[in-house]
Amino acid sequence: MEPIIKIENVTKKFPEGEGEFVALKNINLEFQEGEFSGIVGPSGSGKTTLLNIIGSLDQPSSGNAWVMDKNVAELSHKESAQLRNLHLGFIFQVYNLLPVYTVFENVEFALLLQNKSKEERRKAVMQALEWVGLENIPNKKPSKLSGGEGQRVAIARAMVKEPKIVLADEPTANLDATNAHAIIQTMKKLNEELGTTFLFSTHDEKVMQYLNRIIHLKGGEVEKDEIITAQNPKS
Amino acid sequence: MKLAFQLAYKNLVGAGLRSWLNVGILAFTFIVIIFFNAYLDGWNLQAQRESIKWEYGHGQLRHQDYDPLDPFSINEAHGKLNTPLSENLTAVLIQQASLYPEGRMVSILMKGIDSDQKILELPTEAFAKSDANIPALIGKRMASSNKLEVGDQLLLRWRDKNGTFDATEITIIEIFETDVTSVDAGQIWIPIERLWNMTGLKGEATYFIASEKYSHSPVDKWYYKSQAELLKQLQEIIEMKSASSSILYFLLLGIALLAIFDTQVLSIFRRQKEIGTYIALGMTRWQVVQLFTVEGSMYSILASIVGTIIGIPIFWYFSTYGIGMPDYVTQQDMGVTIAQRIYPAFTIGLIMGTIALVVLSATIVSFIPSRNIAKMDPVDALKGKVQ
Numbered sequence: 014m015e016p017i018i019k020i021e022n023v024t025k026k027f028p029e030g031e032g033e034f035v036a037l038k039n040i041n042l043e044f045q046e047g048e049f050s051g052i053v054g055p056s057g058s059g060k061t062t063l064l065n066i067i068g069s070l071d072q073p074s075s076g077n078a079w080v081m082d083k084n085v086a087e088l089s090h091k092e093s094a095q096l097r098n099l100h101l102g103f104i105f106q107v108y109n110l111l112p113v114y115t116v117f118e119n120v121e122f123a124l125l126l127q128n129k130s131k132e133e134r135r136k137a138v139m140q141a142l143e144w145v146g147l148e149n150i151p152n153k154k155p156s157k158l159s160g161g162e163g164q165r166v167a168i169a170r171a172m173v174k175e176p177k178i179v180l181a182d183e184p185t186a187n188l189d190a191t192n193a194h195a196i197i198q199t200m201k202k203l204n205e206e207l208g209t210t211f212l213f214s215t216h217d218e219k220v221m222q223y224l225n226r227i228i229h230l231k232g233g234e235v236e237k238d239e240i241i242t243a244q245n246p247k248s
Numbered sequence: 249m250k251l252a253f254q255l256a257y258k259n260l261v262g263a264g265l266r267s268w269l270n271v272g273i274l275a276f277t278f279i280v281i282i283f284f285n286a287y288l289d290g291w292n293l294q295a296q297r298e299s300i301k302w303e304y305g306h307g308q309l310r311h312q313d314y315d316p317l318d319p320f321s322i323n324e325a326h327g328k329l330n331t332p333l334s335e336n337l338t339a340v341l342i343q344q345a346s347l348y349p350e351g352r353m354v355s356i357l358m359k360g361i362d363s364d365q366k367i368l369e370l371p372t373e374a375f376a377k378s379d380a381n382i383p384a385l386i387g388k389r390m391a392s393s394n395k396l397e398v399g400d401q402l403l404l405r406w407r408d409k410n411g412t413f414d415a416t417e418i419t420i421i422e423i424f425e426t427d428v429t430s431v432d433a434g435q436i437w438i439p440i441e442r443l444w445n446m447t448g449l450k451g452e453a454t455y456f457i458a459s460e461k462y463s464h465s466p467v468d469k470w471y472y473k474s475q476a477e478l479l480k481q482l483q484e485i486i487e488m489k490s491a492s493s494s495i496l497y498f499l500l501l502g503i504a505l506l507a508i509f510d511t512q513v514l515s516i517f518r519r520q521k522e523i524g525t526y527i528a529l530g531m532t533r534w535q536v537v538q539l540f541t542v543e544g545s546m547y548s549i550l551a552s553i554v555g556t557i558i559g560i561p562i563f564w565y566f567s568t569y570g571i572g573m574p575d576y577v578t579q580q581d582m583g584v585t586i587a588q589r590i591y592p593a594f595t596i597g598l599i600m601g602t603i604a605l606v607v608l609s610a611t612i613v614s615f616i617p618s619r620n621i622a623k624m625d626p627v628d629a630l631k632g633k634v635q
């Protein structure tokens with residue numbers, strides 16, 4: 014099967030002072046549809062940089078990143094926006110909810126961009142809120158939410174359009190253990206039910222125990238690519 | 249675009265006090281601009297109407313030497329029309345003279361006009377009813393500045409066409425009220441036949457006032473000012489007099505726009521993560537630019553709505569009851585017609601035009617900083633690192 018994400022000799026350099034800093038060195042990776050995998054590594058190892066390239070928010074300095082058969086480096090602003098809008102969901106460490114919108118409206122946002130009808134939107138939003146267990150508080154403002162609730166809204170927002178790929182950059186870093194487990198289990202369930210491909214960046218042990226595959230990154234290089242054979246994670 | 253409006257509205261309302269401050273300043277500016285322009289239009293309309301009634305008629309056929317702004321040439325600027333006198337023209341002859349109220353000497357213009365004229369509002373029919381030797385009409389400014397009353401008799405001194413001094417008594421038979429100072433201050437109106445006799449200038453005129461039926465064909469030694477030309481001059485004077493005040497409202501608009509600009513710059517800086525999030529959610533940079541621009545122009549749309557709602561009762565009140573002009577403005581000869589009460593003319597066109605001005609300028613002002621969003625790196629924006 015064609016991989017849904019294919020990273021080919023990707024190098025990313027940032028200008029730094031007079032010279033440049035190499036954040037990713039000649040990375041080669043493939044991800045199949047439906048994977049539940051994570052990139053782990055120490056701070057500064059290039060996890061976020063790699064996710065941003067896959068999310069077409071950033072471009073590789075050299076090499077190619079294919080996401081759903083599209084070469085990220087060759088997309089126009091409009092095409093990459095289209096790719097993100099239709100097929101990519103983002104979950105951030107800080108939830109990045111839009112403060113003036115309610116929970117419902119935050120989740121609805123992506124669908125507004127897709128010009129979905131009001132009824133379609135309402136159905137999909139309520140479904141997504143149900144997935145994350147927030148169907149009871151659609152009208153709350155983000156400032157009134159707990160951290161766990163906030164991140165669940167962010168998951169609902171990423172999932173509402175049923176994207177092919179969800180990119181989650183340290184989604185549990187600001188959560189306590191209970192919430193971290195709850196969140197990751199929610200995502201795991203969605204992965205199994207909808208077949209969505211999840212790619213995490215994390216240093217959280219709690220996250221790692223759920224992953225099917227762990228890619229160890231160090232100094233911008235893949236140190237180890239580890240396939241985890243099915244095992245029941247402890248909760 | 250519709251989405252941008254919905255989002256912008258939510259963001260604006262969500263931002264609370266700061267938004268309403270901007271809306272408030274802009275709404276105030278909006279009302280001031282409309283009010284000021286309506287006041288000018290009202291002044292202009294009233295001045296035009298009054299000037300037609302009291303001074304211009306439907307145009308003036310003037311002697312080639314007559315320049316209303318030059319007091320030194322006025323005595324010589326007269327002549328006979330070498331075509332048969334049309335019944336559609338009313339002759340006015342102007343001569344300088346001195347009047348002696350209470351022993352003081354006042355230089356004045358005496359204006360002779362046909363008693364039968366129907367073109368101007370001047371109550372010249374009173375001439376016929378009076379048996380005074382020289383009956384005179386004066387305006388209330390002339391009356392108050394020289395403490396004159398109906399029935400007063402006073403000495404008038406003038407030169408005839410040969411330059412010989414002559415003097416006689418005139419009688420004030422009526423004091424008329426007009427907003428048009430240029431037919432009032434420093435002058436008396438007397439029957440033109442008397443003036444012809446007094447000066448020996450039989451049949452001569454300084455200018456003729458045209459009636460509606462008059463149609464002009466060029467006459468040697470005379471020039472014609474149509475009503476439209478005369479009104480245009482009047483309007484120019486009014487606009488010139490008000491130019492300094494219009495600086496005020498441009499200043500106000502400037503301040504309001506600056507407040508929006510400032511809000512935009514700050515809001516783009518503070519909301520980087522939000523901008524990054526929009527892009528991550530699949531908006532193009534230009535959509536985000538559009539969103540922020542619409543947000544800025546939304547201030548002006550809200551301001552127009554708020555301004556109209558607050559403004560309507562104010563506009564209604566003043567257009568009904570008018571604005572009283574202080575006496576020092578209306579009593580003196582300001583060189584321009586100004587009514588005792590000015591009724592501002594609030595028109596749909598004026599309000600729409602002001603809405604357009606305010607919305608357009610606010611949109612431009614919010615677009616300028618928003619444009620930079622297009623250059624933002626979404627990754628930096630998400631980190632909140634854009635400088």
Ligand SMILES: Nc1ncnc2c1ncn2[C@@H]1O[C@H](COP(=O)(O)OP(=O)(O)OP(=O)(O)O)[C@@H](O)[C@H]1O
Pocket residue numbers: 027028029034036054055056057058059060061062063
């Ligand atoms: N815009 C940039 N300019 C310069 N250097 C950058 C930039 N973005 C990232 N870097 C550098 O690239 C390296 C990798 O950054 P990245 O954010 O991918 O690390 P990370 O693995 O996500 O770390 P963390 O776990 O702390 O989030 C870091 O050393 C960082 O300083």
Ligand SMILES: [Mg+2]
Pocket residue numbers: 060061062182214
């Ligand atoms: Mg990171």
